[in-house]
Amino acid sequence: xxxxxxxxxxxxxxxxxxxxxxxxxxxxxxxxxxxxxxxxxxxxxxxxxxxxxxxxxxxxxxxxxxxxxxxxxxxxxxxxxxxxxxxxxxxxxxxxxxxxxxxxxxxxxxxxxxxxxxxxxxxxxxxxxxxxxxxxxxxxxxxxxxxxxxxxxxxxxxxxxxxxxxxxxxxxxxxxxxxxxxxxxxxxxxxxxxxxxxxxxxxxxxxxxxxxxxxxxxxxxxxxxxxxxxxxxxxxxxxxxxxxxxxxxxxxxxxxxxxxxxxxxxxxxxxxxxxxxxxxxxxxxxxxxxxxxxxxxxxxxxxxxxxxxxxxxxxxxxxxxxxxxxxxxxxxxxxxx
Numbered sequence: 001x002x003x004x005x006x007x008x009x010x011x012x013x014x015x016x017x018x019x020x021x022x023x024x025x026x027x028x029x030x031x032x033x034x035x036x037x038x039x040x041x042x043x044x045x046x047x048x049x050x051x052x053x054x055x056x057x058x059x060x061x062x063x064x065x066x067x068x069x070x071x072x073x074x075x076x077x078x079x080x081x082x083x084x085x086x087x088x089x090x091x092x093x094x095x096x097x098x099x100x101x102x103x104x105x106x107x108x109x110x111x112x113x114x115x116x117x118x119x120x121x122x123x124x125x126x127x128x129x130x131x132x133x134x135x136x137x138x139x140x141x142x143x144x145x146x147x148x149x150x151x152x153x154x155x156x157x158x159x160x161x162x163x164x165x166x167x168x169x170x171x172x173x174x175x176x177x178x179x180x181x182x183x184x185x186x187x188x189x190x191x192x193x194x195x196x197x198x199x200x201x202x203x204x205x206x207x208x209x210x211x212x213x214x215x216x217x218x219x220x221x222x223x224x225x226x227x228x229x230x231x232x233x234x235x236x237x238x239x240x241x242x243x244x245x246x247x248x249x250x251x252x253x254x255x256x257x258x259x260x261x262x263x264x265x266x267x268x269x270x271x272x273x274x275x276x277x278x279x280x281x282x283x284x285x286x287x288x289x290x291x292x293x294x295x296x297x298x299x300x301x302x303x304x305x306x307x308x309x310x311x312x313x314x315x316x317x318x319x320x321x322x323x324x325x326x327x328x329x330x331x332x333x334x335x336x337x
Contacts, residue, residue: 005030006030006068006306006310006311007031007067007068007069008021008024008031008032008069008071009033009034009035009036009064009067009069009070010034010035010071010073011035011036011057011060011071011073012072012073012074012096013037013039013044013073014037014044016073017037017071017073018044018046019073020073020094021035021046023300023303024071024303026300027300027303027307029311030303030307032049033051033052033064033066033067034051034053034054034064035049035051035052036053036055036057036060037053038056040055052064057085061085061089067091068092068310069091069093069310070086070091070094071094071096072094072095072096075168075175076174076175076180076181077101077171077173079101080100080101080105080106083100083109084108084109087109087113087115087116088116090116091118092118092119092120092306093113093119093120093121094121095109095120095123095323096123097122097180097184097188097323098181098323098327099120099122099320099324099326099327101176102327102331103324103327103328103331105327107324109320110320110324119309119316120319120323121302121305121309121317121318122318122320122322122323122326123318124185124188124189124318124322125185125301125302126185126186126189126263126298127188128298128301128317129264129265129284129298130282130283131264131266131280131283132189132264134267135189135193136193138257138275139194143272143275144250144252144253144257145252145255146229146253147194147229147252147253148252148253149230149249150190150194150225150230150231150232150248150249150251151231151234151247151248152186152234152246152247153234153246153248153249154182155234155236156237156243156246157239157240158217159212159241163209163213170209170212170213170214171213172215175213175214177215177330178218178235178237179330179334180330182235182237184327184330186233186246186248186264187329188318188322189248191322191325191326191329194229195225195226196225196226196329197224197225197226197231197329197332198224198225199222200221200332201222201223201336202220202336202337204216204219204337205218206218207236208238209237209238217236218238219233219235219236219337220232220233220234221233221234221235221336243262245260245262246260246261246262246263247259247260247268248260248264254273255270255273256269256270256271256272257269257270258270261283265283267280284298301317302317
């Protein structure tokens with residue numbers, strides 16, 4: 001008997017929504033059955049997907065074809081409402097980062113998912129990159145010993161080519177802020193590797209985005225890890241013309257490691273007592289949005305995990321509680337500023 005395919009709907013047909021739709025099509029165990037966006041299929045250039053297309057989620061849930069999972073790739077400020085609506089309609093959800101713009105919003109999503117017995121998958125694709133997987137292994141196995149200092153640098157270019165007046169980027173209500181849209185996956189990596197943070201001291205600035213965004217473009221954040229050690233996060237979207245790097249440097253009892261590159265995709269330094277670093281598989285190329293680049297394109301791993309979890313063969317890789325923790329940390333960083 002042929003295994004039943006898992007059916008997907010996608011809401012939000014921009015760059016990322018179309019990537020979700022493509023990943024569904026490329027996975028033999030998945031089926032794309034419908035799309036939704038408040039713009040027309042011609043505007044979103046999605047006609048080639050050749051599936052029913054809806055302007056409103058409610059209409060798609062009530063009148064559209066039956067499906068199992070809704071992928072949410074709408075503006076950040078809409079994630080919460082769309083996730084709750086889908087869960088109440090009995091769907092599992094895959095939510096692009098950030099899960100919501102507030103911890104309270106994440107809690108509402110989790111409550112609804114428990115109530116409806118449905119899964120919430122948070123897209124944190126950086127966890128799948130080979131350097132991240134390797135870092136997780138050496139930290140979990142205590143190869144570095146006690147963690148002393150961690151420095152995370154996120155220096156990207158997001159200028160008027162990205163923050164255009166025609167879209168939602170840059171708005172406080174729909175975008176939320178630089179840490180939500182641009183760098184939440186690096187905060188996720190930090191939380192995944194080292195746990196929670198405390199004693200947060202933030203310095204938030206706007207240098208050259210005054211006319212472009214309703215929020216900051218740069219910041220320096222000092223903190224301590226609850227598990228020991230101190231950290232600093234430096235971030236900016238004010239870098240001229242193109243991304244510089246996203247990097248993480250770890251100074252620990254038994255060694256020093258730096259993972260860098262444009263999107264934390266290469267191990268730049270590794271010197272650890274009695275340890276030889278293995279050969280890592282190559283990282284995937286970055287998401288390419290034309291004039292600007294995003295994080296590594298690891299979305300296909302997320303869909304493999306969705307299939308495995310719904311088929312009851314594997315645990316979830318990024319669960320809703322971890323999605324909530326990332327949002328809570330971001331809220332605390334902004335609050336301390």
